[in-house]
Amino acid sequence: MTTTEATSHYDNLQEMSVEALLTSINKEDQTVPMAVAKAIPSIIPLVEEIVAKMSAGGRLFYIGAGTSGRLGVVDASEIPPTYGVAFDQVIGIMAGGDGAIRKAVENAEDDQNQAWKDMEAFGANEGDALIGIAASGRTPYVLGGVQAAMAKGLTTGCIVCNQASPIAHSVKYPIEVVVGPEFVTGSTRMKAGTASKLVLNMISTSVMIKLGHVKGNKMIDMKLSNAKLVERAINMLMSEMEIDRKVAERMIQEHGSVRQAIDHFQAH
Known part of the structure; x- marks a missing residue:
């Protein structure tokens, strides 16, 4: 059994008080930053290569399904207003298309060939970088996408929450953030989702700083939209x-x- 599917440390949740539920969830959440800290050495070279690719005119893609896909779309959508870059520089793609952001699309994550087709619509090429996001580390949509990207010469990385997963073995820069069993068994929108969000924040923020979109500690290129x-x-x-x-x-x-x-x- 994978770590993300392991049985929760807690049981009889329905019998716990609201205070006990909230306190226990918070206790579990506090372990996430420590798991992320352990992954920093594996994040560094990926950030450095993304900076090099984007400095030369390349783009950064995220692919994922479900919660992981939504997190990639959110991160990508926040970069243009925050740092003033074009909307086609950081691109988030999720299984099932944009409609899946609000409503799950059945079986979308099981198509191993669709992710690269989705990226081809944007003209993805060897000048670009791709990060596959999948808590399990084995989502077919993401696995097929990173394998195709690797074969096409793109820089490839991933954010996963299990060790030695198929996706991690298929990319050049695997980032494994093992946060342990979820409070609700298998509910990876919780700790795994938080870990993925933290890593995405770290990657995109560091990249934008290194590309010159911050002066001192200020977002000098932000779009003044409100x-x-x-x-x-x-x-x-x-x-x-x-x-x-x-x-x-x-x-x-x-x-x-x-x-x-x-x-x-x-x-x-």
């Missing part, structure tokens, strides 16, 4: 250039981004 982000941009300029609010507001209105405002200020 009032909160405009306010954040104004505060960034006030802090970065030691100017008053009215000047910062005017510069944001004139240039439309923190980076362009700073570049204009420094050029003059």
Whole structure:
């Protein structure tokens, strides 16, 4: 039996009080960052190669099914507004298509040939990188996708929560975050999902920083798509250039981004 399918450390959950349920879930969740920390040495070379690929014009793909697919789509969708990159630079694909984000598509994850077909629609090629996300490490959709990508010369990595899985054996950069049995046996949207989300945050954030989209600790390329982000941009300029609010507001209105405002200020 795989670790992700192992029996929970807890039993008779239906008889536990709400406080006991919440406390026990939280206790289990606290083990996740420690498991992620152990995987950092395997994350480093993948991040470095993704940075090299994207610096040369390549893209980053995520593929997954169910919770894993949704996590990849979420991470990919948040990169353009946060770091100002084009929407086709980080691409999340899930088994069953975008409709599966809200409603599960039966048997979609069992088609071993579909993931590469989905990637081909985006013109995936050897200049790109792919991360397969699968808690079990054996989802056919993801396994077939990484195997095809490997054969086509893409940089391949994975995020899995079992050791020595078929997917991990099929990629160049396997990331194995073994978080142990879930609180509800087999419910990998819990600790495994949290672990996958943490690793995705680490990878995409580190890549975007290394690609130059952060100055100091500020998101200088973020898209100013709402009032909160405009306010954040104004505060960034006030802090970065030691100017008053009215000047910062005017510069944001004139240039439309923190980076362009700073570049204009420094050029003059």
